[in-house]
Amino acid sequence: MYKIISKKLVVPKEFDVWVEAPRVARHVKPGQFVIIRTNPQGERVPLTVADYDREKGLIRMIFQTVGKTTAEFADMNVGDCLTDILGPLGTPSEIKNYGTVLMVGGGVGIAALFPIIRALKEAGNKVYTILGGRTKDLVIMKEECEKYSDELLITTDDGSAGKKGVVTDAMVELAERGVKIDQSWAIGPSIMMKFASLKAKELDIPMFVSLNPIMIDGTGMCGGCRVTIHDQIRFACVDGPEFDGWGVNWNEFMNRMRQYKDEEKMSLEKYKAEMGEE
């Protein structure tokens, strides 16, 4: 069970894998995620389902190595099995014909954005997509996103691809061109989602963001994933992960992400030492 069927490095530190998980593949919808464990003593880690093959019972995950668990996942090979996959979890994205939608993705968040782009296109929307990254190589899934977008804009911090700048610059550019947006999504690093939401509010565009707080069970049982939206406590694993970007308490969210920084560093260093890396 949960066998790794294919694995490839997309950009440095980002892996694209297909894994056997028939129950998830049968039911997953855009916007949902799974919780995996790489070993019997492992941590429960959430990853978005970036794509699926219902017939073959496979799901695709694209992940970035940040700490011990993702490093260990990256070290696993085709044929190896994950210890657990639970899902699909979370409330699916609200897919319907809004008219014109704007999709903003950054970093590994593009993997989570892609199935939503595709579903919105299939639901008849006109789709504008903005993908951002620090540099050219970090902008993943360009072709796949382009295929389902009416227009795709790219921004990079260093100007190595698309326009030099950040995703909010491209949002302004579209607004200045007079493109009227009915609904938007932003998925990427917290700081990007925060500024995209502020900009969307300024431009009066409703925006969903997909929050990625630290989770444990993913079933609404621990309250560790709590976030504050419009001054109310919500649990990202069951009430989200998508929320109204205008209403997120970003400072609090980003502060809670740092809770286990020291412990996580220690865990990664221990793992690297065991694996004989520096």
Add this chain to the structure above:
Amino acid sequence: MALDIAPKRLPVPEQSAEERIKNFNDVVIGYSIEEAVAESARCLQCKNAPCIKGCPVSIDIPGFLKAIKEKDLEKSWDIISQYTNLPAVCGRVCPQEKQCEGVCTVGRIKGYEPVSIGKMERFIADWKAEHGSKVAPKVPEQTKGNVAVVGSGPSSLTVAGDLAKMGYKVTVYEALHAAGGVLMYGIPEFRLPKAIVRREIDNIKALGVKIETNVAVGRSVTIEELQSHFDAVYIATGAGTPHFMGVPGTSLNGVYSASEYLTRINLMHGYEFPKYDTPTKESEKVVVVGGGNVAMDAARSALRLGAKSVQVVYRRSLEELPARIEEYHHAVEEGVIFNWLTNPVEYVGSETGNIVGVKCIRMELGEPDASGRRRPQEIKGSEFTIEADTIIEAIGQGPNKVLLSAFQELKLNKKGYIDADPETGQADPEWVFAGGDIVTGAATVILAMGAGKKAAEAIDKYITEKKAAGK
């Protein structure tokens, strides 16, 4: 009345308080055979046996005690196991002082203590596991029908075991990676060793019950799939959603729900970090809010993780404390400090967003509320601050919503729990039965098991009648 039995129960050997706060091992060591035989001789074998009536699953208590007295431990086991599939668990966590032992005839006599029934139940279950005969149970052919059970807590395990014994093919679905519900993720190792939970679960598997983990019903498997593949479904998804007081500062780093704190420790072995990957923060000054078993477990876990001080803040007084009294005594022995008639009003944070203290207010008890307990009221101007780097809120839970949100047709009561017949567990729609905390709200292991027992009979009747009617 002059009786020729010892007035006091035999004290049960325990780890000393100084020793046990350094480990997660079972606090109670348990009786030896000689001690158990001696303690069982204190039972009067009452004709009317009030203890049986005090037990939510009506265990034949005089019967199993008599067998211990006669040193027929195998027989004693046979008697208990007719009534409960989880005796080693019940013997450790039931509120015996309010149930069987609370009504025991011996305890009613002035100067006498009740028979130590709970410790004897634990004794016989542990004896059986270590020394008893290991004949595999006879599993009847599973031809009477298919039943799905959602969740794998004590209520589910009971219904599953009983239905398997009656000849049903039972599949248990559990969302987490380990079966057992609160027994696995909530109640700590030092009160209920996980090896014991696993052992009792293995006994249930040996009856032919299939347990599938990593399945969130309503998401990994749909309600329609359940309805089409099974003759009936039993739902016992528990009261697993933590409530928060909602005081300012709840989002500061260092503020936990007891569910998160205990899950990190129990299910994820946070106390063995970094051998296990999930961290638990080291704390110095811990404040636990609440007075139930959950609060005691969190407080005592924090001590074992090395906290220098652990204080419980409870808005009522010792008399109203809902926790098992044994756990309260253990907590006091271990050094937990109790602040009665106190409630938090604000969590105070540092500039970096970490908790540094909790502002509390003193309370007094006013008129009784709907539950019959006197309502705590704030005493104006009595605020004071306790320094803290960790706050653990243990103020209660609500219904687990993973399944409910995906099952709109299921009838719920006003409080959002499943509306099920208290006698049969039958819910609406009629092919659904439910029990345990998802029906009653957070309660006890034995009540959850009692609901499972009743439901097993009702499910058998329902399926038998349905099949007879040719449906």
